[in-house]
Amino acid sequence: MQTETVLSVKDMTKHFGPIKAVNGVSFEVKKGEILGLIGPNGSGKSTLFNCILGQLAPSSGTVQINGKSVAGAQAHDLNRLGVGRTFQQLSVFPQMSVIENIIMAGQEHHGTMFTRLFGKSDAGLTGAAEDMIEFFRLGHLRDEMAGSLSYGQQKLLDAAMAFMAGPGLVLLDEPAGGVNLTMLQYLKERLITYNREHGTTFVVIEHNMEFVMSLCTRIIVLAEGEIIAEGAPEDIRANQNVIDAYLGG
Amino acid sequence: MTAFRILFLITFSVALLFAPIGQSNYIIYILCSWLIFSISAMGLNLTLGYAGQISLAQAAFMGIGAYVTALLTMAGMHWLVAVFCSISATFLIGLALGYPALRVQHHFLAFVTLAFNALVFLVLRNEEWLTGGSLGLVGIPRPVFGPFDTMKQLPFYYFTVVCFLVTAGAMAWMLHSPWGRAFKALRENPIRANSLGLNTTRMTLLAFAIGSSMAGLAGALQAPLVQFIEPGSFTLILSLKILLMVIVGGSGYFFGPILGAALVVLLPEMLRFTDGYYLIIYALLVLVVMIFSPQGLLGLGRKLLIAMKPRKERGDLKQGAQL
Numbered sequence: 001m002q003t004e005t006v007l008s009v010k011d012m013t014k015h016f017g018p019i020k021a022v023n024g025v026s027f028e029v030k031k032g033e034i035l036g037l038i039g040p041n042g043s044g045k046s047t048l049f050n051c052i053l054g055q056l057a058p059s060s061g062t063v064q065i066n067g068k069s070v071a072g073a074q075a076h077d078l079n080r081l082g083v084g085r086t087f088q089q090l091s092v093f094p095q096m097s098v099i100e101n102i103i104m105a106g107q108e109h110h111g112t113m114f115t116r117l118f119g120k121s122d123a124g125l126t127g128a129a130e131d132m133i134e135f136f137r138l139g140h141l142r143d144e145m146a147g148s149l150s151y152g153q154q155k156l157l158d159a160a161m162a163f164m165a166g167p168g169l170v171l172l173d174e175p176a177g178g179v180n181l182t183m184l185q186y187l188k189e190r191l192i193t194y195n196r197e198h199g200t201t202f203v204v205i206e207h208n209m210e211f212v213m214s215l216c217t218r219i220i221v222l223a224e225g226e227i228i229a230e231g232a233p234e235d236i237r238a239n240q241n242v243i244d245a246y247l248g249g
Numbered sequence: 250m251t252a253f254r255i256l257f258l259i260t261f262s263v264a265l266l267f268a269p270i271g272q273s274n275y276i277i278y279i280l281c282s283w284l285i286f287s288i289s290a291m292g293l294n295l296t297l298g299y300a301g302q303i304s305l306a307q308a309a310f311m312g313i314g315a316y317v318t319a320l321l322t323m324a325g326m327h328w329l330v331a332v333f334c335s336i337s338a339t340f341l342i343g344l345a346l347g348y349p350a351l352r353v354q355h356h357f358l359a360f361v362t363l364a365f366n367a368l369v370f371l372v373l374r375n376e377e378w379l380t381g382g383s384l385g386l387v388g389i390p391r392p393v394f395g396p397f398d399t400m401k402q403l404p405f406y407y408f409t410v411v412c413f414l415v416t417a418g419a420m421a422w423m424l425h426s427p428w429g430r431a432f433k434a435l436r437e438n439p440i441r442a443n444s445l446g447l448n449t450t451r452m453t454l455l456a457f458a459i460g461s462s463m464a465g466l467a468g469a470l471q472a473p474l475v476q477f478i479e480p481g482s483f484t485l486i487l488s489l490k491i492l493l494m495v496i497v498g499g500s501g502y503f504f505g506p507i508l509g510a511a512l513v514v515l516l517p518e519m520l521r522f523t524d525g526y527y528l529i530i531y532a533l534l535v536l537v538v539m540i541f542s543p544q545g546l547l548g549l550g551r552k553l554l555i556a557m558k559p560r561k562e563r564g565d566l567k568q569g570a571q572l
Contacts, residue, residue, distance in 0.1 A: 053444075079446035087444075093437040096430070104434050107427045108446035116427040123427045165446065 003030040005067070006169050006201045007052070012061035014047050014225075021047040022058070023225035029169070034195055034202040036216035036233075038209075040246050044225040045205045046088065049173055052203075053085060054078055065169065080109070084167035086158045088174045088205075094147025098138055101146050101157060102129040105164035129164065136160040136190055152183035159187065163194060169201045176208040184208070188215050209247070213237065221246060262414070269406050276518075277402045278474070283514040284413040285470045290494040290506030291420055292463025297492075298501035299424065300456030301436030302350050306362040307491045309369035310339045310461040312483030314468025316373065316380060319389045319478055328392030328473065335469040336462045343461025347454040366485050373480035385479025389472045399473070409470055416466060421503060423459075432456060436501075464491075497538055499547030508546055 007029040014022040022044040029035050037045050050056040052063050054073050063070050065081055073081070093101050107116065107123040116123060133139050136156045141149060146157055155175060162170050175191075176184050188211060194200060206212040212219065213233040221229040221236060223245040229236055236242055269277045293307045314335035321331035349361040373380045380386070391399045392408065399405040423429060434442040435452050443449045472478050490513060498509025516534070520527035542549035 075440075075443040076446050076448050079444060085444050087441065091438060091441040093434050093441070095437055096433060100430060104430050104442070105445045107430065108448075113448075113451070116431075117423065119426065121425050121427070161441075161445065 003032075005029070006031050006033075006065065007203065008062075008064040008067075009048075009052060010062045010064075012048065012051055012063070013059045014044075014051050014056060015059045020225050022051065025061075025222070025225070025227055027220055027227065027230070029201055029203060031168075031201055032195065032199045033218060034191075034204065034216045036212040036219040037203060037205045037222065038207070038212060038219060038236075038246065039222035043222040043246075045222055046173065047225075048222070049171060049203075049205060053083070053171065076108070079165065079167075082166075082168040084162035084165065084170040086155075086162050086170075086172045086175055088177060090151065090154045090158065092146040092149075092154050092157050092161070094145065096146055097143050098133060098141050098146055098149070098157060099126070099129050099143065101161055102132050102164055105161035109165045132160050132164055133157075135194070137186070152179045155179050156183070156187060156190075159190070163200075166198075167200065169203070172202060172204045172206075174205055174207065176206055176211045184211060191215060265410050265414075269403060274402045277406050279515065279518050281402075281406050281409045281470075281474050283510055284409045285467045285474065286491065286494060286514055287507045287510040288413060288416050288470070289464045289467035290491050290498070290510050291417065292460040292467070293491055294460075294495050294500060294502075294506040295420070295424075295432070295463070296456050296460030297495060298499075298505065299429065299432040299436060300453065300460075301439075302347075302453060302456055303355060303359045304346075304362045304457065304460065305359050305485065305488045305492065306346060306365045306369075306461075307464045308483045308485065308487035309366040310343065310464035311468035311471060311487070312369055312373055312478075312480070313342060314339050314465030315472040315478045315483070316386070316468075317465075318469040319386045319472040320379070322390050322392075322473070323386065323388070328390075328469075332466065332469040335465045339465025339468075340458045340462035343458040344454050346461065347457030350453050350457060351450055363485060363488075366483075366488050370480050370484050373483065380480070383479065383481075385477060387477050389476045389478065391473040391476070405474065409474070412466070412470060416463065417507075420463075424503065433501075493535070495545075497535060497545055499545030499550075502545070502547040502551075505545055505547045512546070 005028050010026050012022055012025045013020070025048060037048070039045055047056060051058040054070065054075055054077070065078070065083060068081070070078060070081065093104060096104065103122055103125045106125050106128065110116070110123045110125065111119055130139070130142070133142060136159065138153065138156055138160065141153065146154065149157065159172070159175060162172070175187060179187065191202065192215065195202060204212060204216060216233060219231065219233055219236045220227055221242050228245055229239045229242045231239070237247070268280055289307055289311055293304060296302050296304050317335040317338050318328065318331040321334055322328055346362065346365055350358050353361060374383055376382075391405060393399065397404060399408045424432075431442070431447055431452055434447060435449055435456070439449050494509035494513045495506050496509070497512055498507065499505030517527060517531050520530050523530055538546060
């Protein structure tokens with residue numbers, strides 16, 4: 001039986017004037033896969049992410065999610081199609097409590113705009129939100145303001161928010177950036193557990209090689225906007241092109 | 250809702266009922282003004298304090314609401330029809346004014362809304378055939394509801410109290426619903442909110458439209474209260490005054506604009522015994538509040554409460570301190 005394709009990117013190009021940030025990139029991601037997207041700074045990873053997520057209009061190329069073209073779709077439309085994401089920078093609601101952040105991450109998927117106005121204050125999500133913060137082991141911080149948490153805890157909260165609406169595909173932009181070793185192990189273990197329990201597909205941009213090699217099932221390496229290698233983590237480690245362009249001796 | 254809040258709301262409502270008893274017509278007029286400006290400031294608090302969109306056009310919306318109500322009631326329509334038209338007109342115009350907020354933010358947006366306020370003033374002053382020009386409109390009738398005539402000051406006060414309580418109740422309802430959380434998310438991190446499925450375009454426009462329609466309602470009450478309106482009453486100075494109410498009271502706090510309106514409307518009157526010095530004292534008080542509590546009076550109160558409250562030690566912080 002053929003595995004279902006969740007994300008399909010074809011001939012994606014993004015030019016900023018004469019600079020080709022992304023140049024003819026094509027790849028597919030299958031259901032349940034954890035794909036790593038690595039490459040040196042300026043290789044086009046974040047631009048590619050932003051083109052997939054509709055935050056930048058690509059110069060050419062197509063993006064399909066679950067077989068449907070998402071050309072022109074805005075970020076909230078993609079989220080409703082089951083696409084979650086985290087950001088490179090901390091991206092929580094600092095003056096809202098941890099539980100409020102999580103409820104916010106799920107409430108737009110419950111009912112219509114008008115039923116939300118006349119419905120329950122928590123959109124009936126307190127139980128699910130508590131389960132989610134327990135899953136990411138943030139239960140003891142339930143009522144703390146998100147802005148008062150440590151950097152690593154905010155990264156965990158950020159990830160928890162991306163999962164609250166039960167997405168089929170999650171794009172994680174440098175989830176390990178600035179996170180200490182203990183928290184990193186924690187985050188990796190949670191992501192792998194979530195992937196196994198729910199079959200959720202991940203695409204991860206990351207510079208931390210240890211993290212990405214132990215988390216991902218397949219890796220794509222970008223350099224100067226083009227794919228220079230693709231394969232299993234052990235193959236990427238041994239690839240001479242990748243060593244020359246990114247990993248170094 | 251906590252027992253403290255219920256007790257506070259009951260006390261506040263009872264105080265509103267008894268406040269005008271034995272007072273002169275002038276004091277009752279000032280109390281009505283406070284309630285009307287509270288409604289307008291609550292609208293701006295939604296746009297600015299909760300949704301994070303600056304607007305310097307609140308006076309213009311009060312003006313539109315006041316003129317629509319004045320023209321319709323003077324043409325013989327009942328106030329209820331007129332207020333519906335005022336709220337609808339300001340809602341739709343607010344929706345249109347919200348579009349620039351989708352492209353520009355902060356001081357740029359402040360200038361766009363400021364320009365709109367100037368435009369409305371010019372239309373009210375120059376279109377004499379409709380608005381009476383600089384002379385304004387005189388003899389605006391007060392509403393009559395069967396046997397309840399608001400022509401006298403005291404009945405008009407109670408009529409204003411009812412409008413205020415209904416508006417505050419509706420506002421509290423909305424802010425307590427998922428909409429309130431969505432507005433806050435829009436203020437704190439619109440890009441993140443959008444990535445979580447929130448249609449930020451729609452919420453930004455709604456924040457403007459609802460905030461503006463509340464100014465429209467305030468205008469629809471202002472017209473029969475004063476029974477005379479003219480364009481000079483709805484200039485940028487008034488928009489700045491309403492902004493001051495929100496900021497001084499506490500932007501993003503439910504009771505902030507009500508407290509702020511009390512400070513801006515009632516305090517100058519209470520300081521009149523100081524003769525010519527009252528405006529100086531008032532200005533100094535506002536300066537002191539802003540310097541020592543940029544989050545407004547309620548922000549200061551919250552800080553004090555947090556400082557006084559015994560805090561549970563957070564396990565993760567204790568663990569971190571031992572590293």
